[in-house]
Amino acid sequence: MDTVTEDAMAIAVAQNGGIGVIHRFNTVEQQVAMVKRVKRAESYVISDPYTASPEVTVAQMRQEAKLRGVGGFLIVNETHELLGVVSTRDTLFAAPTDHARDVMTPRDHLVVAPPDVSMSEARQLLHQHRKEISLRTRFSRRVTINNPIVSANMDTVTEDAMAIAVAQNGGIGVIHRFNTVEQQVAMVKRVKRAESYVISDPYTASPEVTVAQMRQEAKLRGVGGFLIVNETHELLGVVSTRDTLFAAPTDHARDVMTPRDHLVVAPPDVSMSEARQLLHQHRKEKLPLVNDHNCVCGLITSKDILNHEERPFASLDGRGQLLVAAAVGVKADDVARAEALAAAGADAVVVDVAHGHSDICIE
Numbered sequence: 001m002d003t004v005t006e007d008a009m010a011i012a013v014a015q016n017g018g019i020g021v022i023h024r025f026n027t028v029e030q031q032v033a034m035v036k037r038v039k040r041a042e043s044y045v046i047s048d049p050y051t052a053s054p055e056v057t058v059a060q061m062r063q064e065a066k067l068r069g070v071g072g073f074l075i076v077n078e079t080h081e082l083l084g085v086v087s088t089r090d091t092l093f094a095a096p097t098d099h100a101r102d103v104m105t106p107r108d109h110l111v112v113a114p115p116d117v118s119m120s121e122a123r124q125l126l127h128q129h130r131k132e133i134s135l136r137t138r139f140s141r142r143v144t145i146n147n148p149i150v151s152a153n154m155d156t157v158t159e160d161a162m163a164i165a166v167a168q169n170g171g172i173g174v175i176h177r178f179n180t181v182e183q184q185v186a187m188v189k190r191v192k193r194a195e196s197y198v199i200s201d202p203y204t205a206s207p208e209v210t211v212a213q214m215r216q217e218a219k220l221r222g223v224g225g226f227l228i229v230n231e232t233h234e235l236l237g238v239v240s241t242r243d244t245l246f247a248a249p250t251d252h253a254r255d256v257m258t259p260r261d262h263l264v265v266a267p268p269d270v271s272m273s274e275a276r277q278l279l280h281q282h283r284k285e286k287l288p289l290v291n292d293h294n295c296v297c298g299l300i301t302s303k304d305i306l307n308h309e310e311r312p313f314a315s316l317d318g319r320g321q322l323l324v325a326a327a328v329g330v331k332a333d334d335v336a337r338a339e340a341l342a343a344a345g346a347d348a349v350v351v352d353v354a355h356g357h358s359d360i361c362i363e
Contacts, residue, residue, distance in 0.1 A: 002026070007034040011041045037069060044119055051076045052100055054083055059096035061086060075104045082107055139172050140348050143323060146170035146313045153177065153327035153352050160187040164194045167322035170313040174350050177327040181337045185344040188326055190222060192345040195307050197272055197320030198289065202299035204229045205253055207236055212249035214239060227288055228257045233295045235260055235288055265290050268297040272308070275300045317347060327352035330361045 002025040005013075010020030022034050040046060052061060052073040061073060065088070072087035084104030094103045111125055137148045149171030151158045155178040158166075163173030175187050193199065205214060205226040214226060218241070225240035237257030247256045264282045266275060268289045275287050279302050289298035308320065315323040325348040326341045328334040338349050353361050 007037040007041075010034070010038045014038065015042065049074050051080070052086070053077075054099065054101035054104070056100050057096060058091045058094045058098045058100075058103060061091060061100060062096075073100070075100050082110075082112070085110060135170070139323075139325070143172070143325075143348050145172050145315045145323065147315075150174065153325075153350055155179075160190040160194075163187070163191045163324045164322060167191065167315045167324060168195065168307075168311050170315050172315055172323045172325055172348070174325040174327050174348075177329060177334075177337070177352055181340050184326055184337070185340050188324055188341055188344040188346045191324040192321045195311075195314065195316075195320075195322050196304055197300065197308055199299040199301070199304070200297075200319065202227050202288075202296065204233070204296065205239070206230075207252065207254035207257070209253050210249060211244050211247045211251045211253075211256060214244060214253065215249075225286070226253070227296055227299065228253050229296055235263070235265070235290050235294055235296050238263060238286060238288065240286070260294075263288060266300070267291070270300070272305065276305050279305070321345070323347045325350050329353065 002023045005020045005022055007022065010022055013020040020038070022031060022038075024031060050064075050068060050070055050073050052064070052075055054075050054077070065071065065073070072085060072090075074082060075084040075086055076082055083101070084106045086100050086104045090103045090105060091098075113122060113125060117125075135147050136144055139145050139150065147170030149166055149169065151162050151166045151171070151173040153174035153176045155176045158173045158175055160175065163175055166173040173191070175184060175191075177184060179187075203217075203221060203223055203226050205217070205228055207228050207230070218224065218226070225238060225243075227235060228237040228239060230236055236254075237259045239253050239257045243256045243258065244251075264278055264284050265288050266278060268291060270278075270287075270289065279285070279287055279300075285302045287300040288296060289300065291297050304320075307314075317323055324346060326346045327350045328338045328341070330351060330353050341349055351361070355361065
């Protein structure tokens with residue numbers, strides 16, 4: 001019936017194990033076109049893929065793709081040799097007058113297979129080469145990100161939490177400037193400390209501080225514990241959330257800490273695989289790094305190692321810390337802001353101004 005079965009209904013019915021009968025109340029050409037669309041809708045091998053000449057325009061391809069209900073074309077020459085592929089992505093921002101040869105993915109960038117390829121071989125080829133795809137791009141001359149994602153420097157968009165999430169997924173966040181220098185610097189520091197193979201300047205505390213003071217400082221800095229050191233920065237012990245859980249607020253760090261002789265430590269040049277093995281072997285979550293004089297040089301945590309393994313595409317600097325950018329204005333006091341942000345570890349400074357051609361911006 002013309003009110004029931006055309007190509008869309010026939011496809012849906014066949015996909016669910018039945019068969020659709022396309023009605024005859026149309027021209028022969030229309031009915032044939034519907035049959036062809038059903039036959040092409042799902043197939044292991046499309047034996048007659050749609051092709052186009054390298055001379056056709058983007059406008060022509062868009063019109064033909066809409067008419068045929070396809071997302072792209074194989075580009076071939078007069079002897080049907082493959083020259084490239086044009087997909088919807090290739091034509092997305094192209095001018096209507098551009099030609100297929102200008103926008104196509106060329107032959108030497110394609111993965112091809114012989115006509116007798118098996119389904120399992122085809123599946124393996126597609127999966128293998130998808131894994132090799134790289135979206136790495138430059139955010140600036142010196143900063144490279146793994147995914148082309150940048151979160152805007154707006155106070156309703158990017159603070160430290162958003163910058164951390166974006167960098168963990170391969171992009172970079174630009175922390176807004178609508179705050180004090182101290183607030184913006186603190187956000188940059190939180191991003192840089194959020195994930196790192198080695199925390200080069202772990203938070204430390206004196207053995208004389210109270211549990212109340214440590215709880216307050218831990219809440220302020222968003223951390224779960226401290227390395228306890230003396231005046232010469234020698235490691236005395238570690239205090240974690242577990243150590244202070246049932247402690248009195250007036251207890252001191254020296255009373256609740258896990259002492260140095262119960263800790264597992266490593267030298268500053270320990271590799272990630274060695275650190276992972278030590279933490280697993282001794283069932284520890286924190287691995288302080290100390291030099292020959294027992295002075296603290298850094299900290300490795302099991303959480304950071306897991307983050308590194310679970311998020312291989314995170315945007316990281318040379319020290320394994322998340323990338324982060326920060327915005328500044330163009331007034332005189334913004335120079336001091338930029339210097340403070342650079343000192344805090346910002347990987348890039350973005351000039352935030354509505355009118356780049358204004359005198360104050362140029363000057």
